[in-house]
Amino acid sequence: MSTLATSEFVPADIDCSKWENIEPFFRELRDRAVTSAEAFERWLLDRSELDATAGEAAAVRYIAMTCDTASDEKKQAYLSFVENIIPKMTPADFELNKKQAELAKRFDLGDRYFVINRDTISAVELFREENVPLQTELTKLDSDYDTICGAMTVEFDGEEKTLPQMGTYQESGDRSVREEAWKRVAERRAQDAEKISDIFDKQVVLRDRLGKNAGFDSFVGYAFKAKGRFDYTPEHCFAFHAGIEEHVMPFVARLDAKRQKELGVESLRPWDLAVDPKGGAPLKPFVDGADLVAKTGRAFDRLSPELGEMFGSMGDGTNTNGAENGASLDLDSRKGKAPGGYQYMRDRSRKAFIFMNAAGLHRDVETMVHEAGHAFHSMYCTDEPLVHYRSAPIEFCEVASMSMELLTMPMWDEYYPEPADANRARRKQMEGSIGLLPWIATIDSFQHWIYTNPSHSQDDRAAKWLEIEDRFGHMGHRVDWSGIERFRPLVWQRQGHLFGAPFYYVEYGIAQLGALGLWLMSLERGVPAALDAYKRAMSLGGSKPLPALFEAAGLPFDFGPDTVGRLVERVESELDKLPE
């Protein structure tokens, strides 16, 4: 039993692979007579421990599977949890939500419980029995999209390549290789464009019905409530878009003019955006996971001994047994490992876990410090008794991670002893932190239009996409599409969030402004001041509303044009200070 547990309600050694083992705890909570505020508080703690236990059961199975995809046993253990336990847990959870919402109205536990009550009451209000099958249908359509995209390969360099593998050719110094690779991928995607459009058409209709069933005019209001966006509205998002158009577009245009000149090309084509314009070879920051951990550990030690110690507590990166043996890191790319990277908190034991596929590239350094930021966030609130408060809204979780990408920059000499290499990496980081915003605005405006105009045709949609792209460029860049115009209206089909996680995207933009704010605080008031603010805010977990979390970090909760403009100007002046 963890010494941190605040409830002994669920035994630590419970076997969560059988519903009959878990079900009695749900039943007990459902049937328990709660007759006082103290009893309600106890009920909340007990429920929290049940949620944490179930959450950790899912986490360890997921971690084990992704670390060893060749093991049928591990895959079955995870799938069995998803297919047999979760469908039974969801309605049982909803019963508890209803009870909790009623209890919250009966017993006033004070401000501390404001967020958890608001979230629970809102989940109950949003629930409609008739929406359950629609959600299932939407999930199936999303997995159809994943299947179509996952099966896409092209013949290149005499080999069959996946589209993620094709991405590396965009960094080739040979322009004709980049062009050929880009076109091959665009053609492959175009082959399935109709199928993907049909999937999306069905999803738009289903989502519109989801919203209307729950009493909203459209899916927009439903999505905002379902995502817990209590503190901002579509109008705030529109103001964000306007700020990006006004301030970020000219910034990217200045960078692009320089890129065009350095590359010595007449116009920028879509395949000219990822290559190093100075013709440098790819950076080589580390050799393997253990080396990455050693260097990152030294970087964090220099940033702050406290963060260095927290990072060190996760291990040295040599344990590659996934979650087994209490390991907290599994970093090296190897056969039999799922793609991607993530940080997953094991809620009951309160131990963070970082998974990634490090291959010795600079983007692995970014992933490492990013996921470490998520782990710090979790570690700073491990003492919080309620699991609901041990995680924050995404708009703030990404502040924890993205700010580490920026705050560690002065220590990147750990990876790059050559100052020219370190500065090249820093330049890329700073440019990228702002350069990401137009694409966020593109995807966000597109979705607002899609779901406020759900009866649009595929032609209307293509026209709208081109109009938005005219405004925000191709990921911010004004590129020359001559001869390849037919691919332009299809670009949105690459963004998986549109299919699997509607409206999930603007969060990254809001968080990026927060991360930039913390970084600028470190430059203006010193690193310790910024790290104090970081700790103060991250220790709150999700116990306060979003604006209060920003406030605790000394940041405005404001993503309007003025904030965007101020940050762009500051980043540009920092970029000017970097030696070329």
Ligand SMILES: [Zn+2]
């Ligand atoms: Zn993240």
